[in-house]
Amino acid sequence: MKKNLLFAASLLAVSGFMAACGTSDTAEEPTETTDTSEETADTAPEDTVEEALEEEVAEDVPAEEAVEEETEDSGSGTDATEDSPEEASGDVSEAVETEGTLTQSDEQAYELYVLPGYELTSEEPNKDSLYVAEDDSVFMRIETFTTEQLDFASAEETMKQTLNAVNPDAEAVEGQPLENSAVTNSSVYEVDSTEGTVTGITFEKEDLIVRLTIFDNEELNATEDFKRMGQTIERTE
Incomplete structure (x- = not known):
């Protein structure tokens, strides 16, 4: 009987010791959890900053693409502007034919x-005389x-003589020849x-010689x- 009591007491002691050990281990685990939380808390702001930076970069990319598109569009506009002088350099007669009326000389x-x-x-x-309707003193012979x-x-020589007669005290000044592909001499x-100002123009166009005297x-x-x-x-004819 005494042996049985001693054996039971021993079991209780061992159980108490094991329980104490289990309680100690369990108590230590929250500490590790707390450390992990601290690590998480420490690293979380860094992750947040990185994510924010990535979002800002992602937002900036469309803006950069928009700038590139605007630059390309501007380039297209520049090309168009550069093409304009080529169109303007064409024969002046094309614009006049669009705006003017084809008229036959009577004489x-x-x-x-x-x-x-x-x-x-x-x-x-x-x-013939081609004159300004509102002021016929401005005309072209x-x-x-x-x-x-x-x-x-x-x-050409006759034209020079005409200009010299207009103002004997001044010498006629030579200007730029006509820029017209249909004109062979001017x-x-x-x-x-x-x-x-009086302007004298002489030009050759196919088998036609033309003299124009402008009084402006x-x-x-x-x-x-x-x-x-x-x-x-x-x-x-």
Whole structure:
């Protein structure tokens, strides 16, 4: 009986010791959990910052792509702008033909396009006058010849003499030749007068010699329009 009691007491002691050990192990585990939480707490802000940076980068990418697209579009606009001079460098007659009215001379064998605001009339034999409708003192005298009647050099010399007669005290200044693919020879001279600038133009176009004498003033400044219309002259016979 005593042996049995001792044996039971021993079992109780062992059970108590094991329980104490289990309690100690269990108590130590939360400490490890707490450490893990601290590590998680320490690393969480870093992960959050990295994620925020990644989101910012992701948001910036479309903006950069948009800038690239705008740059490409701007490039396209630049190309278009660069193409404009090529279109502008074409024959001036193309624009005049679109805006003007094809008009036949009553006295000479030619026709030309007349812009709005201008009128064509016969001045005297072999000479027409294309003038500004609101002021006929601003006009262009038109003379035409076949290459059999007159050569370019002779027509040019006569033009110089005409300008010298306009202002004997001034020498005519040579300007830029006409830029027109249909014109084979051309010369341009200018001289100042009391009324304004007088411009003399001589050019050869196929088998036609043309002399244009432009009387302009600073108020209307129609010389460029006269030049454009004059270059549309075509022989009709």
